[in-house]
Amino acid sequence: MTVDAPHPAADALVLFGATGDLAKRKLFPALYHLERSGTLAVPVIGVARTDWTAGDFRGRARESIEEWIDDADPAIVDRLTARMDLVQGDYADESTWTRMRDLLDAAHSTTAVYYMAIPPTMFPMVAGELASVGLNERGRIVVEKPFGRDLPSAVELNQTLHEVFAEDRIYRIDHYLGKEAVEDLLVFRFANTLLEPVWNRNYVRSVQVTMSETIGVEGRGAFYEGVGAIRDVLQNHLLQVVALLAMEPPAGPEPSFLQDEKAKVINAMRPIDCSTLVRGQYVGYRDEPGVAPHSTVETFAAARLEIDSWRWAGVPWYVRVGKGLTQSASEAVIELRRPPRMLFGEVDEIPPEHNLIRLRMGSRDGVTFALQAKKPGPAMESQEVDVDVDFAAALGERREAYERLLGDALRGSPRRFARQDVVEGTWRVVQPTLDDPGPVFPYFRDSWGPSEAAGILVDGNTWYDPLPT
Numbered sequence: 454m455t456v457d458a459p460h461p462a463a464d465a466l467v468l469f470g471a472t473g474d475l476a477k478r479k480l481f482p483a484l485y486h487l488e489r490s491g492t493l494a495v496p497v498i499g500v501a502r503t504d505w506t507a508g509d510f511r512g513r514a515r516e517s518i519e520e521w522i523d524d525a526d527p528a529i530v531d532r533l534t535a536r537m538d539l540v541q542g543d544y545a546d547e548s549t550w551t552r553m554r555d556l557l558d559a560a561h562s563t564t565a566v567y568y569m570a571i572p573p574t575m576f577p578m579v580a581g582e583l584a585s586v587g588l589n590e591r592g593r594i595v596v597e598k599p600f601g602r603d604l605p606s607a608v609e610l611n612q613t614l615h616e617v618f619a620e621d622r623i624y625r626i627d628h629y630l631g632k633e634a635v636e637d638l639l640v641f642r643f644a645n646t647l648l649e650p651v652w653n654r655n656y657v658r659s660v661q662v663t664m665s666e667t668i669g670v671e672g673r674g675a676f677y678e679g680v681g682a683i684r685d686v687l688q689n690h691l692l693q694v695v696a697l698l699a700m701e702p703p704a705g706p707e708p709s710f711l712q713d714e715k716a717k718v719i720n721a722m723r724p725i726d727c728s729t730l731v732r733g734q735y736v737g738y739r740d741e742p743g744v745a746p747h748s749t750v751e752t753f754a755a756a757r758l759e760i761d762s763w764r765w766a767g768v769p770w771y772v773r774v775g776k777g778l779t780q781s782a783s784e785a786v787i788e789l790r791r792p793p794r795m796l797f798g799e800v801d802e803i804p805p806e807h808n809l810i811r812l813r814m815g816s817r818d819g820v821t822f823a824l825q826a827k828k829p830g831p832a833m834e835s836q837e838v839d840v841d842v843d844f845a846a847a848l849g850e851r852r853e854a855y856e857r858l859l860g861d862a863l864r865g866s867p868r869r870f871a872r873q874d875v876v877e878g879t880w881r882v883v884q885p886t887l888d889d890p891g892p893v894f895p896y897f898r899d900s901w902g903p904s905e906a907a908g909i910l911v912d913g914n915t916w917y918d919p920l921p922t
Contacts, residue, residue, distance in 0.1 A: 460621065460865030463592070464495055465562040467553065469579060470570035471499030471510060471539065475597070479628075480570060481517040483855035485525060488533040492860055496560045499539045500553065510539040544578060550586045557588070565592035566862050573599060577613045584617035593622040595862050598689055599680070600625050600871070603887050604880040611873050624862050625871040629690040631854030631861075634783070634818035636869075637844060638697045639711075641812065641820065648810075651789065653764045658807060659788045659914050661771035662694050665778040669735060669752070669898070675743025682732075682754040683886055686774040692719065692879045693871070694814070695770060698785060699760055708868035712875065719878035721762040724885050729757035732893045733903040735777035749893045752776045755906040756886070769911055777898035782919035783814040805835040811920060818851070819843040821920060 470476060476499075487493040499510045511534040518525050518533075538556060542549030557565055567583060569576055576596055583589045594614070601607025614623055629635055642648060651657070664686055670677045677685070696715040703710035733753030739746055753775035760770060787810040809823035821841045828836040845851055861869050894903035901918060910916070 460593070460867070461564045462865050463564050463566040463863045465498065465557055465560055465565040465592075466495055466859075466863065467498045467500060467557075467565050467567045467592075468570060469500045469568065469575075472501040472503040472505060472513065473570055475570040477513065477517045478521065479853075479855045480568070480859070481514045482521045483853060483859050484514070485518045485522060485529060485533055486853065486856045487860055487863075488536075489526070489529050493533070493536070493863075495536070495863065496556075496562075497533075497537045498553065498556055499537065500549070501539065501541055502543055503541070505539060505541055507537070507539040511537050544575070544582065547585075550582050550588075554586045554588060557591070563591055564865075566595060567592055568595045568859075568862070570597060573597070573601075573610070576610065580614055580617050589617045589622075593624060593862070593865075594618055595624045595626055595870075597626050598628075599684055600876050601880060602684065604877065604884045607877050607880045611877070620873055621867070623873070624867060625873075625876060626858060627689050627693055627871050628854045628858065630693060630869045630871070631858040632814065633851040633857075634814035634844070635694065635697065637814075637818065638694070638785075638812060642698075643702055652787075654766055654768050656789055657765075657768055657787055658790045658912075659769050659771065660695075660698060660785065661773065661788075661917060662691055662698075662785045663773045663917075663919055664691060664783045665774070665780060665901075665919065666776045667778060667781045667899075669738065669777045670741050670744075672742060674738075674741035677752075678744055678748060678750050681750045682752055682774050682776070683883055683890075687754050687756070687772060688879050688883045689871075691772045691774060692722075692882060693875075694785060695722075695758065695760075695772065696875070698787075699762070699765055699770075701764070708866060711868060712872045716872065716874050716878060718760060718762070719875055719882065721760050721765075722878075722882050723759045723761060724882055725756050725758065727885055727889055727891050729909045730886050730891065731755045731903060731906045731909055732890060733775065733896045733906070734893045735775075735898050736895050737898065738777075749890075751890070751893050753778075753896060753902040753906075754886075755902065755909060757909045757911070758882075769914065771910070771914070771916070773902070773906065773916070775902050777896075779899055779901055780919055780921065781815065784919040785812040785814070786810070786917045787812075788914075788917070806837050809917070811917075813920065815919075817843060818845065819847075 514534055515530055518530055540553045601610050696718040699718045700714040703714050732751035735752050738752055739748050755773040758770040789808040791807060805825040811821040813819050819842045821839050823837050823839055825835040826838045828834040858869055894905045896903040
């Protein structure tokens with residue numbers, strides 16, 4: 454059963470940054486899918502400083518959909534673009550905001566979604582201008598990551614937004630939380646009773662989460678210089694996945710209960726000790742356009758986390774993220790402890806490998822159980838066999854993250870968005886790595902990062918490379 458918070462459904466969508474890359478690649482295709490499913494049903498008002506007309510805006514949406522969606526239905530595109538209008542003007546010009554209010558008034562809007570597909574530095578100004586024409590009380594804002602650059606800036610940004618928007622009117626997007634594969638983690642854990650008895654420190658030896666890409670910064674060096682792997686992925690995507698894997702069952706289906714349990718995990722997580730952090734940079738990164746010749750920005754980061762909860766005390770959690778690696782993948786590996794004694798008593802018996810639960814969150818999402826079975830022959834030796842399930846093949850087409858997140862924002866469901874205390878808590882965990890990051894080690898592309906990453910492993914643990922897709 455799904456229960457949404459009692460937030461009213463939106464009757465308009467206002468898209469800031471309507472001419473930008475995010476709108477082109479993600480938001481317009483998502484709106485098409487919402488229109489196709491019959492769940493959009495509201496006017497879409499773009500806001501842009503670019504010298505465009507409403508016709509240009511509709512044309513950009515049409516081009517985007519045709520580029521990113523195979524066999525897009527022209528009739529659906531026509532229905533979508535008929536909903537679209539544009540407010541063109543400078544954000545510093547009062548008339549831009551009054552024209553926006555007039556359009557919303559003409560649509561009889563009382564609850565709009567203000568989607569900020571704009572640089573984070575502009576969030577406070579746009580929020581303030583919305584308040585200047587009374588629109589802050591007539592809607593909710595959706596803000597993209599990064600939400601701050603560190604803990605102090607995240608706290609400051611929250612305080613600024615709270616001056617004009619209540620917390621329940623601020624929807625912080627981490628698009629990773631909109632992925633079907635990530636939400637599968639919750640169902641997999643809490644809908645299967647065979648897992649709960651072993652999902653704790655008594656049976657789990659270690660947990661590791663890898664998010665890897667084969668590509669480099671691909672011409673976005675200037676942007677990446679100000680971000681790095683810790684800010685770009687580890688602080689948000691990785692720690693959100695860890696929270697879903699480590700959390701206790703929510704008290705009920707309401708979104709606030711889910712957020713409460715995630716917050717408890719983050720609160721129980723110690724700030725990362727920099728001695729358990731390894732940063733890397735792929736050879737050739739400094740040759741990318743926009744990258745400083747002596748840059749120490751990391752394109753790879755690996756860390757060991759500790760969660761001081763009753764369930765997880767003493768279990769090492771390893772996280773790893775990187776660009777230019779061997780394989781593009783997102784995978785969580787739960788390594789179980791070996792049996793307490795060897796059963797068959799042969800002198801030269803080879804101990805069985807650890808049972809593994811591999812949760813794939815990438816292009817071929819699913820689960821693989823690495824179990825032990827007897828190896829053919831006279832000896833009582835075991836051999837690993839995989840029991841594999843491909844969720845897409847078994848369950849059907851997966852919806853894109855932005856389609857689900859936009860739908861949630863319009864419906865008024867905060868379940869897949871990040872709450873203030875969780876966001877600030879994740880910054881608290883990574884803050885030591887920003888204050889004193891330590892050296893950055895080189896690694897070659899098409900590898901699994903710098904060899905120094907093995908140094909943070911304890912108790913004979915090893916990195917498990919993701920399964921081939």
